[in-house]
Amino acid sequence: MIAPTLGHISPLRSVPAPLARLLLVCDSPNKLKRLKAELGDCVFDVTCASSLDELQIACRNQHDLVALDLDSTRIKAALSCLRGNVLHANVPLLVESAGLGNDLSLAGVLPAFRAMPCSHHELLLLARFYGEGGRRNEASRAALL
Numbered sequence: 001m002i003a004p005t006l007g008h009i010s011p012l013r014s015v016p017a018p019l020a021r022l023l024l025v026c027d028s029p030n031k032l033k034r035l036k037a038e039l040g041d042c043v044f045d046v047t048c049a050s051s052l053d054e055l056q057i058a059c060r061n062q063h064d065l066v067a068l069d070l071d072s073t074r075i076k077a078a079l080s081c082l083r084g085n086v087l088h089a090n091v092p093l094l095v096e097s098a099g100l101g102n103d104l105s106l107a108g109v110l111p112a113f114r115a116m117p118c119s120h121h122e123l124l125l126l127a128r129f130y131g132e133g134g135r136r137n138e139a140s141r142a143a144l145l
Contacts, residue, residue, distance in 0.1 A: 043131035072103035
């Protein structure tokens with residue numbers, strides 16, 4: 001028998017939205033720890049990688065956002081690994097640009113891989129925005145791609 005709707009409290013509760021899946025890629029375990037702490041894991045399900053081998057393993061699972069803090073010698077290989085993986089072909093990529101310096105060999109690399117260069121502060125702001133609900137808004141998602 002179906003319970004009457006008037007005066008009946010539904011046993012169904014709203015289910016919280018799943019956390020955004022964030023992949024953090026840093027070339028130093030200390031930078032990785034610091035970046036993870038600064039972002040806070042309350043709005044993210046965080047996966048960390050500190051080497052290309054770890055990145056390849058992490059790419060077996062899909063992520064909603066990737067934040068990279070690598071020096072100029074590792075950035076191209078990491079971006080190639082990410083964009084070459086079907087699960088990460090269209091995921092927004094944020095690249096902390098301080099480690100890239102003025103390496104002329106990287107001219108055009110970030111645009112070619114559809115990666116957004118940003119300062120450390122901008123990376124934190126954009127990632128938090130995305131994690132706190134921006135990922136559900138298609139216009140916001142498109143701005144990060």
